[in-house]
Amino acid sequence: MSAAPVEHVDELEAYGDSVAGCVRCRLARGRTQVVFGSGNPQADLMFVGEAPGFHEDKQGLPFVGQAGKLLEKLLAQIGLQRSDVYIANVLKCRPPGNRNPQDDEIEACESHLFRQIELIQPVVVATLGNFATKLLSGRPLGITRVHGQEQQTTIGGRSVLLYPLYHPAAALYTPSMLNILAADFARLPELLGSSLEPVAAPAAEPELTLVAAHAASEQLGLF
Numbered sequence: 001m002s003a004a005p006v007e008h009v010d011e012l013e014a015y016g017d018s019v020a021g022c023v024r025c026r027l028a029r030g031r032t033q034v035v036f037g038s039g040n041p042q043a044d045l046m047f048v049g050e051a052p053g054f055h056e057d058k059q060g061l062p063f064v065g066q067a068g069k070l071l072e073k074l075l076a077q078i079g080l081q082r083s084d085v086y087i088a089n090v091l092k093c094r095p096p097g098n099r100n101p102q103d104d105e106i107e108a109c110e111s112h113l114f115r116q117i118e119l120i121q122p123v124v125v126a127t128l129g130n131f132a133t134k135l136l137s138g139r140p141l142g143i144t145r146v147h148g149q150e151q152q153t154t155i156g157g158r159s160v161l162l163y164p165l166y167h168p169a170a171a172l173y174t175p176s177m178l179n180i181l182a183a184d185f186a187r188l189p190e191l192l193g194s195s196l197e198p199v200a201a202p203a204a205e206p207e208l209t210l211v212a213a214h215a216a217s218e219q220l221g222l223f
């Protein structure tokens with residue numbers, strides 16, 4: 001667990017409640033609900049994705065679709081579960097048709113993410129894909145250039161280790177990317193300064209067992 005004071009747990013919950021009615025941008029009109037974030041509010045490890053998709057918008061939770069299932073498998077590889085980490089997105093509301101976030105939407109939403117990070121006080125923030133990586137690094141370098149390269153940065157007045165990773169949704173359909181993502185993921189225990197023992201991944205679920213990805217990732221024991 002992070003050193004986040006216990007009062008921050010309540011503060012985070014209260015902040016989430018206050019964001020539920022957010023109308024700072026146009027996405028408020030098309031959403032079912034705000035997807036604030038979920039997981040351990042005192043986690044050492046926080047993931048930041050892009051934006052809610054169809055299932056996330058319906059359920060009110062981040063990463064509950066196919067990309068989320070892959071994220072859970074990758075976590076299992078390093079001995080962690082969803083409940084050990086905190087998961088959030090750059091945007092808290094679903095863009096129509098899952099289009100890319102627009103600059104003004106990111107600007108309107110970013111203080112919600114910064115406040116989450118400030119309250120959770122994670123040791124490592126793993127950014128998933130380009131949008132989270134560019135926002136939190138403050139640099140325009142794309143994920144292909146910077147994945148797997150940790151960098152110390154300051155967010156919410158605290159030093160955190162930023163660790164860019166490929167987005168699981170992109171890796172789902174590109175076996176070579178999936179292998180890189182799994183290899184980058186395997187460094188997380190080291191970055192967290194712990195010696196977490198990898199545990200066996202849960203049995204493959206048919207919907208995730210994409211033939212090409214299966215073959216490419218077998219040596220990593222991903223499926």
Ligand code: URA
Nearest residue numbers: 049050051052062063
């Ligand atoms: N992709 C994301 O970036 N976030 C989610 O919550 C789900 C899919």
